[in-house]
Amino acid sequence: MRLTGYRVTNESLILTVTLLVLGAVILLLSGPTLFLAPVMVVFMLVVAYYMNQAQHQQLIRTAVPVSEQRSPRLARIFDTCVARLQPGRVRGYVVPSRERNAYTFGISDPKVIVVYSSLLEIMDEDEIAFIIGHELGHVALGHALLNTLIGGMAGVPVSLGVAVVMTFAFRSWNRACEFSSDRAGLLACGSLNKAVTALVKLVAGDVNTQAELQYALAMIDAEDDNPANVLANALSTHPMIIKRINELRKYAATPEYKRLLAQADQQGGRV
Numbered sequence: 359m360r361l362t363g364y365r366v367t368n369e370s371l372i373l374t375v376t377l378l379v380l381g382a383v384i385l386l387l388s389g390p391t392l393f394l395a396p397v398m399v400v401f402m403l404v405v406a407y408y409m410n411q412a413q414h415q416q417l418i419r420t421a422v423p424v425s426e427q428r429s430p431r432l433a434r435i436f437d438t439c440v441a442r443l444q445p446g447r448v449r450g451y452v453v454p455s456r457e458r459n460a461y462t463f464g465i466s467d468p469k470v471i472v473v474y475s476s477l478l479e480i481m482d483e484d485e486i487a488f489i490i491g492h493e494l495g496h497v498a499l500g501h502a503l504l505n506t507l508i509g510g511m512a513g514v515p516v517s518l519g520v521a522v523v524m525t526f527a528f529r530s531w532n533r534a535c536e537f538s539s540d541r542a543g544l545l546a547c548g549s550l551n552k553a554v555t556a557l558v559k560l561v562a563g564d565v566n567t568q569a570e571l572q573y574a575l576a577m578i579d580a581e582d583d584n585p586a587n588v589l590a591n592a593l594s595t596h597p598m599i600i601k602r603i604n605e606l607r608k609y610a611a612t613p614e615y616k617r618l619l620a621q622a623d624q625q626g627g628r629v
């Protein structure tokens with residue numbers, strides 16, 4: 359059974375507001391020629407579709423598909439996470455890169471999950487399960503589809519004022535999606551400690567000892583106290599890491615988490 363009960367409560371509300379803002383923008387831009395609004399929506403969707411195709415073609419040129427033959431360990435982690443979360447049809451790719459990143463995209467099935475190779479070098483199996491589970495969460499909750507469409511729309515030239523309003527609206531929805539997907543990552547790996555170290559490694563790189571972890575956490579915590587970061591946070595698609603860690607800690611203590619974790623264990627076993 360598909361797990362979706364971990365979606366944060368205000369995510370849908372923020373999306374509704376975001377779509378209302380988008381609708382208002384379309385109406386405003388169409389102005390007196392209101393009948394053009396549907397034409398504009400179709401145009402945006404077509405742009406989104408072609409950008410998605412182009413992105414996929416480029417990916418296939420550089421990335422290695424996750425498969426039993428080429429990466430048995432990763433394939434096993436990937437399959438376990440899919441069995442635990444049941445997100446629908448997905449395909450995994452590894453991109454050779456020094457960057458620490460992972461992302462999801464796709465309009466049609468299978469949706470695509472991309473993991474950068476450097477993460478696989480510094481993370482253990484449970485931490486990789488958190489990263490993959492996070493991306494599977496984006497797929498299961500429909501973020502992958504919406505993000506690809508919205509990403510395509512972002513490619514449509516609009517005036518500066520409109521761009522600012524849309525940026526704030528979409529980014530606040532993006533951040534709600536990150537919290538939901540972090541919960542999916544936690545459900546995939548089944549360990550709060552591993553979820554936290556995965557998030558720390560995402561920003562701090564390789565962390566080997568408990569002392570290094572404490573130091574990295576203290577640095578990440580200090581970032582939260584800096585007032586300059588409030589605006590940066592409002593403009594970012596991703597919440598600050600310390601917020602993500604704190605939200606996960608709160609969620610891990612809820613009975614709802616324990617119920618969904620038991621269901622995931624039953625569906626897919628542990629990594």
Ligand SMILES: [Zn+2]
Pocket residue numbers: 492493496535536539
């Ligand atoms: Zn994400």
